[in-house]
Amino acid sequence: MTEAARPTVFLDRDGVINVDTGYPHRPEELALTPTAAPAIARLNRAGCLVIVVTNQSGVARGMFDLAAVDRFHAAIQERLAEHAARIDAFYVAPYHPAGTVARFAIEHPDRKPGPGMILSAMADWPVDPNRAILFGDKGSDLEAAVRAGIPAWLLSSDTCDLDAAVSVWLERLAGAAVPDNTR
Incomplete structure (x- = not known):
């Protein structure tokens, strides 16, 4: 039996x-960020998948390797666990055409604004694309979401109140699931 499609939130990382x-x-x-843990815990309680999609061009630039990225993600999970929160999956694009590490020094469809990471996650997980969104802080995040066929929400990198944005999105999501009996 296949797992039922679930509402999904894609998050940029940095x-x-x-x-x-x-x-x-x-x-x-x-x-x-100040509201990341409460926002992710709220999404977990609501039954949403939480998937990170992150460009990590530092790998292509030879600044660190994929193992360092994995260690950083493990640290994020540990810190989130202190708040009863978790990320379901991390998707990483270690590419950049100006990189110095040959195998990653390419333009790749996973690198945002390409939709590759989102599309891969949609193939790997029971994502309901009609109940999915990406929260990011750059135009490339939004463009990747649009190319993948899902909406996006631009957060201010100055204030980045992820929890407030998630609360609004969850309210809208709940409202969409309720039949309109007011007519």
Whole structure:
């Protein structure tokens, strides 16, 4: 039996979940944005899938490797667990055409604004595309979502109140599921 399609939130990483300090990759330097943990916990309680889609061009640039990215993601999970929150999956695009690591120094459809990571996640997980959204802090995040056929919400990188945005989206989602009996 196939798992039923679920509402899904795609999240950019740097600037949305963690403070973007410029190529963050060391667990000891991890700082979550102020509302990331409560927002993700709220999504988990609501039964949503939470999937991170993140460009990590520091890998292509030779600044750190994929193992460092995995360690950073493990640290994010540990920090979120302290707040009864979790990410269901991380999708990483380690590519950049100006990179110095040959195998990653390419333009790749996974690299946002390409939709590759989102489309892969939709193939791998029981995502309901009619109840999916991407929250990001850059135009490339929004463009990737549009190319994947889902809506997006631009968060201000200055205030990045993910929890407020998630609350509004969940209210809209609940409202869409309720039949309109007012006519």
